[in-house]
Amino acid sequence: MTTPSPGKPRADALIDGERLITRLRTLARIGARADGGVNRQALTPEDAAARKLVVGWAQEAGLAAETDPIGNLYLRHAPAGAENAEPIVSGSHLDSQPAGGWLDGAYGVIAALEAVQSLKENRAALSRPVEAVAWTNEEGSRFIPGVMGSSFYVDRLSISEIEDKLDPDGVRLGDALAELLAATPDLPVREQPRPIAGLVEAHIEQGPILEAERLTIGVVEGVQGMRWMEITVRGRTDHAGTTPLRQRRDAMLAATSMVQALADALDDPDDIIRFTVGRFIARPGAPNTVADEVTFTIDLRHPDEHVLERSTETIGRVVAEKAGDCDFDIALQEALKPVRFDERIVETVASATSDLGLPARRMVSGAGHDAAVLAQRYPCGMAFVPCHKGISHHPSENADEADLIAGAAVLAETLRRLASD
């Protein structure tokens, strides 16, 4: 056996850092915005182009590329004799927010490809296959819900229950998915998800902690819980010039008062609750017509499930109080409980990081990730790298190249250790 020493590996021997950065910058051109950000929403032509690019790199490297009915991508290295073992998997997503950055999701896919390709090139002695994965529609900014590909993988949603969903322009999800799959017609399609022996997702932190503490790696122990809700408020349209205010059923005034009262009611002196209304659509949307329907979303997060439950009750009460003469619905669209990652995976990330001599800390993720969904069924973990000022979901999202390279090296070493058991 020619296993490299597990004692003190060097990052630059484990992966090709220049290739990693070049690929990230090439990928960032697909859906590039004039302001330096990326708009590559799920199931768009840009998403399809990103998939083709990544598949091309993987095939050039001799990896086997496959897809599945929801468009997840699998880029696989199966060493001789290990073909039938359950694989060690790493990946993230290629879709972005409408005004997103170049690293959220993309980094986890390209770092995983770099790790898998490097393990193949370095002829690492593995007893399991290793796979880089790109999960479909993590963001959920175009089609709700997000973490769609990973939810499909753990059997939390079926295509039949989502294919008739519409994006804000009225495009059907099923049609957009069919177009995405048609863009890579030669890929074999895995009809059923296969068991995973272990999974590690690399990601930028999307928060300010690692940068502030001058650390290179965050060893992620879990993810805070999240609930997504959509509130619909229905009133009556009326002419803005003639209808006295006391006679109106104004959905705009009811909805804005709900948002304000919710912000007050969920105010947290410790600033741990994350309460966000990111989408607010008023119809018919004419300046001189009273709005008869408003739909707004709530994104609610906290590390403690009890706080999420109590806050959800508060939301129901406050919305009812502020509805006035309007009707309302509250639809719970997604609920992710706080996640604790697999102890063996977390320890392996920690020891690989420590053996590479990189400064690190343990932490809880503020954002949801595909790994948090996959953890419902498989042993999972994550590794964070710092990003500038904690900014993410924004065109100015950025990170130091040295940190991105270090993170990919940690990933390669972690996958090697997990796949050598």
Next chain:
Amino acid sequence: MTTPSPGKPRADALIDGERLITRLRTLARIGARADGGVNRQALTPEDAAARKLVVGWAQEAGLAAETDPIGNLYLRHAPAGAENAEPIVSGSHLDSQPAGGWLDGAYGVIAALEAVQSLKENRAALSRPVEAVAWTNEEGSRFIPGVMGSSFYVDRLSISEIEDKLDPDGVRLGDALAELLAATPDLPVREQPRPIAGLVEAHIEQGPILEAERLTIGVVEGVQGMRWMEITVRGRTDHAGTTPLRQRRDAMLAATSMVQALADALDDPDDIIRFTVGRFIARPGAPNTVADEVTFTIDLRHPDEHVLERSTETIGRVVAEKAGDCDFDIALQEALKPVRFDERIVETVASATSDLGLPARRMVSGAGHDAAVLAQRYPCGMAFVPCHKGISHHPSENADEADLIAGAAVLAETLRRLASD
């Protein structure tokens, strides 16, 4: 001279009521919504189709049809010998709200066409031409500002200053206007507005008064003043899961608190102030991203200019108070002072109504109208007919056919009297 007796004309001798109703119902099919309403916004293919239909009716009746650079339509009857006198004009608009009704605007155009055509058919002895007019883009629901065609006519706006405006889908006004004009390529184009001797606009009341008092005609003495503003609030996008609320600059929370505080500050115990936020657009609009920009509109109306001025100051103060860490702009997009109509025109509407034996009252219009803009330069007046429950700008907008016919008869008789001076 064969002038009919001015004493006691009969409505059914003055116009063809069946033709009026048939035309209104035919026109309502263009842009018809499944819910019974009409979506025929300005400068759309539906608007163009409505123009072609009305031009066809006018030409069949032997009226001369012309347009102008902003797409206003003129349907003219000039009796022999009266060709060079300044005309008496009547009209309204063919565009609707996105979820509008079949009568707002359409009634004033078709009633004017019916009046002009009937005066021609009845060989009324006139010393002036009479013209039915359709003014372009009264509603302003697609392209701001509204009352565009009538503002152009009184030289309050030029095409060069509006042609680069975009609709919510990014379509340029100049391009949409060119397409509209291309749909009626054979119409002569009046390059310059011509002086008007007098103007009367017929319209549904769009308020509840005439129906409640069981009256057939509202003799309109004036129009309340109106101001349209657009408020833009700018913050910063952040990731909804990772950014503590105290560190955010959330444009959504700032904007909703402005709307609420404005509704409180402008509360009027007499319920005379009309304060409406009808459009509210939040960007980027993703559920898991803090909004960095919100744009909302204010439609403010009152019969007293001093109240409008004071309320505008209040708006400036409240928006600044509630902006928090966000930046903001307040753009005044349209300001119409309260209008008093021409006394001779008002008296002529009143006497024609009274001589037709129709129950009526004098009133102030709650809604803005093309006639209120044209009154800045020409002697103008209006006649209202009742509508059901005061509902307008809504698919359920409706009126009794008998009232619509009576209103057109009043219009015909008023035009005859004004054109016989």
